Amino acid sequence: MKFASVRIITADIKRLVHFYEQITGMPLTYYTENFAELQTPTATLAIGSTHTLQLFGGAEIAAAAQNRSVILEFRVADVDADYQRLAEVLRGAVVQEPTTMPWGNRSLLFRDPDGNLVNFFTPVAPEALKRLDG
Incomplete structure (x- = not known):
């Protein structure tokens, strides 16, 4: 098994992506307007908007900023x-x-x-x- 990533769910993906780009000095890659990743040699930080929760079965499975x-x-x-x-x-x-x-x-x-x-x-x-x- 290989630990691959951590995903943050957020109501404001642009704000959070910008913050992580500022603190890491590395660009995040947007795959859609609702999903971006920071890939490092050891792990990936994924950031998904609350809209992505529908793909997992509904908004109640995770709560942004909690x-x-x-x-x-x-x-x-x-x-x-x-x-x-x-x-x-x-x-x-x-x-x-x-x-x-x-x-x-x-x-x-x-x-x-x-x-x-x-x-x-x-x-x-x-x-x-x-x-x-x-």
């Missing part, structure tokens, strides 16, 4: 540099400024426009580098 349990995590080269680069974009959205966590990652936690938690992290401790790089 996540309170998942954190989307992106490993970045320098979390402190990204924090500075994104200061304007993240204004009012930062949950935790860059902090070194007990497990050896330096972490920046913030919310996307739908309220989903996003973690940018950089492994800084030797144990974290070994765990993540093998």
Whole structure:
């Protein structure tokens, strides 16, 4: 089995796609006006509008902007540099400024426009580098 992607359902796909393009510095690909993807070497972040829920059986199976349990995590080269680069974009959205966590990652936690938690992290401790790089 290969973990392939995470999909966010949103009521405003253009706003969310623009946000993820800003924070990652990578373009997302629109396949339809209601579905886009950010493909990285390790996984894909899919963003679907609420209109796509009809294809799965109805709007009641998922609710946009209701996540309170998942954190989307992106490993970045320098979390402190990204924090500075994104200061304007993240204004009012930062949950935790860059902090070194007990497990050896330096972490920046913030919310996307739908309220989903996003973690940018950089492994800084030797144990974290070994765990993540093998």
